[in-house]
Each structure stands twice: as structure tokens, then as C-alpha cells.
Amino acid sequence: MSETPSAWIRWPGYIAWFFLAILAISVLVVRSGNWQQGLLLYAIAGLLSALVLAFMAVQSLLPRWRGARMTILKRALPALPGAALLLMATQARDVPPIHDIATDLVDPPVFEEVLRLRGNNSNPLELTEDVVEQQLAAYPDLQTLESPRSYASSYNLALTTARDLGWEIVREDANAGYIEAVDTTAIMQFKDDVVIRVQTNAEGSLIDLRSVSRVGVSDLGANAKRIRSFIAAFKASAEG
Incomplete structure (x- = not known):
């Protein structure tokens, strides 16, 4: 029987799933016509997903969690979409604010x-x-x-x-x-x-x-x- 992961591993994973759900909700809010509110929610979810991903990446490198590295990285996967979208938006900030x-x-x-x-x-x-x-x-x-x-x-x-x-x-x-x-x-x-x-x-x-x-x-x-x-x-x- 496999050992239940530590709360330090479980909870960041749960939070990553939560922000992924918020990201999906933000898309629905934008599609409903409330694009300003939706984009704000989208940005917040992306930023917090990036923070969770960074935390779990650092956590996986610590000697204390060496044996649980693969478990940590797997649980960090839900944070990837938000972090990636935030990175894309950050790279696009070099373009002028015109439309x-x-x-x-x-x-x-x-x-x-x-x-x-x-x-x-x-x-x-x-x-x-x-x-x-x-x-x-x-x-x-x-x-x-x-x-x-x-x-x-x-x-x-x-x-x-x-x-x-x-x-x-x-x-x-x-x-x-x-x-x-x-x-x-x-x-x-x-x-x-x-x-x-x-x-x-x-x-x-x-x-x-x-x-x-x-x-x-x-x-x-x-x-x-x-x-x-x-x-x-x-x-x-x-x-x-």
C-alpha cells in the first residue's frame, strides 16, 4: 500500500487544481461578455499558478523531498497552463498598446x-x-x-x-x-x-x-x- 503524500505535497497540488479551475472560469466570464472582469480573473489565476509552480519546483529540489520529487512534479502539472499563459502575456508586453x-x-x-x-x-x-x-x-x-x-x-x-x-x-x-x-x-x-x-x-x-x-x-x-x-x-x- 503506497504511503499518503505529506500535506506539504498534497495541498500545493490541490491549490494548483483550484487555480486551473479559476482559469477556466475566467475564460467563461470573458465569453459571457464581461471581458474586463474575466481578464482580471485570468491574470490573477495565471500569476498565482506561476507562484504555485515555482514553489513546487523549488520544493522538488530540496533534499528533504528528494524521494517524492516525481510526485511533486506530477501534482504541479495543473499549474502549467496558467503559468504558460502568463508567460505569453508577459512576452507580449513589448508590443505597443494599440489595437x-x-x-x-x-x-x-x-x-x-x-x-x-x-x-x-x-x-x-x-x-x-x-x-x-x-x-x-x-x-x-x-x-x-x-x-x-x-x-x-x-x-x-x-x-x-x-x-x-x-x-x-x-x-x-x-x-x-x-x-x-x-x-x-x-x-x-x-x-x-x-x-x-x-x-x-x-x-x-x-x-x-x-x-x-x-x-x-x-x-x-x-x-x-x-x-x-x-x-x-x-x-x-x-x-x-
């Missing part, structure tokens, strides 16, 4: 159909000078995508690319050259809005994107990442 990213900052693509979906409590869609300056400093690589393909070919490929990325298309207007879509994040179910504009030029066509978060001050780099993913996928398909 509206565009490849054309002089004449950014405009939303039309998305306007009725955003709701009264969504972030404003005005690109301020301060936001433009922060984007230029943080994401200088985000530029208008130039393609030698014809207008029609670029528009169709842009539409296909958006669908392949899993975006929900809410507007297709080939005559105006606009595509509007909604991208829902996997965990928190945040809805971010995207508009794609395709124009013709002497060499082929120009594709611009704008990606905007509906809520929150900082997007933690998500919108820039989304635009980069689209550009990479578009280029890969165009060259394939």
Missing part, C-alpha cells in the same frame, strides 16, 4: 458591413496620429502587398486566403474591391474585424488590410500577426 493595425496608414481601408456588427461598446475606428506613430515604430514591415496578378485574380485569391485562414466573411464586393471578415480567437472568443481592399495599378494589383480588435486597449500583437499570416499565405498561394 488598430493597417498596411496603408495614409488611406486605410474602411469598414462598412462590419459597422453594424461591432456594437456601441466597441473600440472606435478612428486611426489617430499617436496610433499611426506607434505602429510605424513597432511594425515597419507591414506595408501594402503588391502583386503582379490581375485585379480579378488578386481579389479571388484574397477571398480564398481569408477563408482558408478561418475568417468569417461578412462582405464580398468584387466591384468595389472590398472583403470584410470577422476572426474569432480560439480561447477567449474575442471577435476582431478585418477589411481587405484590392486595387489595380500599372504593374498588377495592390492589396491592403486593416485588422481591428473590438475590445481592449492592447491587442498583444494579435492584429499585426493576423495581417502577417494573411500576407504569407497569399504569397505562398500566388507562388504555388
Whole structure:
């Protein structure tokens, strides 16, 4: 019959499970629409999970608990998700506190159909000078995508690319050259809005994107990442 672990081993493990449950509850709170309260709960659960994980990691290294090292590490596993998510959020703090990213900052693509979906409590869609300056400093690589393909070919490929990325298309207007879509994040179910504009030029066509978060001050780099993913996928398909 195996020996029951010491309370010094059991209780940190129980606490790790408790904070994992709080983490799951915080996601449900965010999905219910109470995103500010949910994110606060999410941050607290992540921070405390990291502390529990650190405590149990140090505990496993102490000579007193050498024989129970594997038991301690196994009981620490529930603290890993919260600690990992906290680490990801900490790494993203280097990005600017903005949530509206565009490849054309002089004449950014405009939303039309998305306007009725955003709701009264969504972030404003005005690109301020301060936001433009922060984007230029943080994401200088985000530029208008130039393609030698014809207008029609670029528009169709842009539409296909958006669908392949899993975006929900809410507007297709080939005559105006606009595509509007909604991208829902996997965990928190945040809805971010995207508009794609395709124009013709002497060499082929120009594709611009704008990606905007509906809520929150900082997007933690998500919108820039989304635009980069689209550009990479578009280029890969165009060259394939």
C-alpha cells in the first residue's frame, strides 16, 4: 500500500487544481461578455499558478523531498497552463498598446458591413496620429502587398486566403474591391474585424488590410500577426 503524500505535497497540488479551475472560469466570464472582469480573473489565476509552480519546483529540489520529487512534479502539472499563459502575456508586453493595425496608414481601408456588427461598446475606428506613430515604430514591415496578378485574380485569391485562414466573411464586393471578415480567437472568443481592399495599378494589383480588435486597449500583437499570416499565405498561394 503506497504511503499518503505529506500535506506539504498534497495541498500545493490541490491549490494548483483550484487555480486551473479559476482559469477556466475566467475564460467563461470573458465569453459571457464581461471581458474586463474575466481578464482580471485570468491574470490573477495565471500569476498565482506561476507562484504555485515555482514553489513546487523549488520544493522538488530540496533534499528533504528528494524521494517524492516525481510526485511533486506530477501534482504541479495543473499549474502549467496558467503559468504558460502568463508567460505569453508577459512576452507580449513589448508590443505597443494599440489595437488598430493597417498596411496603408495614409488611406486605410474602411469598414462598412462590419459597422453594424461591432456594437456601441466597441473600440472606435478612428486611426489617430499617436496610433499611426506607434505602429510605424513597432511594425515597419507591414506595408501594402503588391502583386503582379490581375485585379480579378488578386481579389479571388484574397477571398480564398481569408477563408482558408478561418475568417468569417461578412462582405464580398468584387466591384468595389472590398472583403470584410470577422476572426474569432480560439480561447477567449474575442471577435476582431478585418477589411481587405484590392486595387489595380500599372504593374498588377495592390492589396491592403486593416485588422481591428473590438475590445481592449492592447491587442498583444494579435492584429499585426493576423495581417502577417494573411500576407504569407497569399504569397505562398500566388507562388504555388
